[in-house]
Amino acid sequence: MAPAWTSAVEEIARTERLLVALDFDGTLAPLGDDPMAVRALPEAAEAVRRLAAAPDTTVAFVSGRQLADLRVIGEHADDSVVWLAGSHGAEHWRPAGIEIAADDVPMADVVERAGIADALVADVERAVEGIDGAWVEPKAYGFALHTRLAQEHDAARAQSLVDALVAERAPEWRRRTGKNVVEYAWRHEGKDTAIARLRAESEATAVVFAGDDVTDEDALRSLGEGDLGIRVGEGETAAKVRVADPLELAELLTALAVSRAS
Structure with missing residues (x-):
């Protein structure tokens, strides 16, 4: 029996220029206790490779990870054809020959806010040390509080302490919640703006986006009628299609690559 997503995949495979944008953690790779040890499933990595080689198809990783870390866990080399949007769309990488638009945040503001962020991160680290x-x-434009290894009451205590510090010192920062993580950043870009930029730069006529967490819903809600949103795992979603886990997503992406190549 064919999977429930088969017809949706076959339909979008027929678009003229396709953008396949993918979250990484929990989407291409299972979540892990050590964030820097995470790697894509072999089946997912192979599906990405096949999609990137398909005609008129752009593949991008869209992640909350800062760009440097995304390149490590994504095993992303300088000659890769996979586009990157890190820090929820505040950082970008493109293959050689594709121009990246200049950042519209003045350098003086970046330096000033980086100094504020460094001081705040140091105080937050001291607050949760015990x-x-x-x-x-620490991240490119703020920081993340991880509580995956904490007991529920300890996680709640840590989040309360950090929320209070940020509310006092940087009330204008954006707060994002995820699976056992809370992120705080002075840049307010989201994965919806990352998708819009990737769509424009790749000149895509349709977009596939897959993600597994609350922060991915910004991107999923931004998709149009002719696009395909995919939710990996449980949770309320705006996606048209749901798959059980990264392994089933790899199966879907492989079917998309086959349809696209033909």
């Missing part, structure tokens, strides 16, 4: 299983990951 809380078992809670730790802080």
Whole structure:
């Protein structure tokens, strides 16, 4: 029996220029306790390779990870043809020969806000230092509080302390919740703006986007009638299609690559 998503995949495979934009953690790769040890499933990596080789098809990773870390976990080399949008769309990488639009944030603002962020991160680290299983990951435009290894009451305590610090010191920062993580950033871009930029630059006539978490819903809600949104795993979603896990997503992406190549 064919999977429920078969007809949707076959339909979008016929578009003239396709953008396949994919979250990474929990989407191409299972979630892990060590964020930098995460890697795409072999089946997912192969599906990405086949899609990237298909005619008139652009593949992009769209992640909350800062760009440098996304390149590590995505095993992304300098000669890769996979486009990247890191830090929820605040950072971008394109293959050689494709121009990246200049950042519209003045350098003076970047320097000033980076200094504020560094001081805030140091205070946040001290605040959660004694809380078992809670730790802080500095990021390009802020930081993330991880509580995957913490007990529920410890996670709640850590989040309360950090929320209070950010509310006092940087109330204008954007707060995002995910699976056992809360992110705070002075850049307000979201995955919806990342998709819009990728769509325009790739001149896509349709977009496939897949994600597994709350932050991916911004992108899923932004998709149009002719696009295909995919939710990986459980949770309320705006996606047209749901798959059980990264392995089933790899199956879907492989079917898309086959249809696209033909």
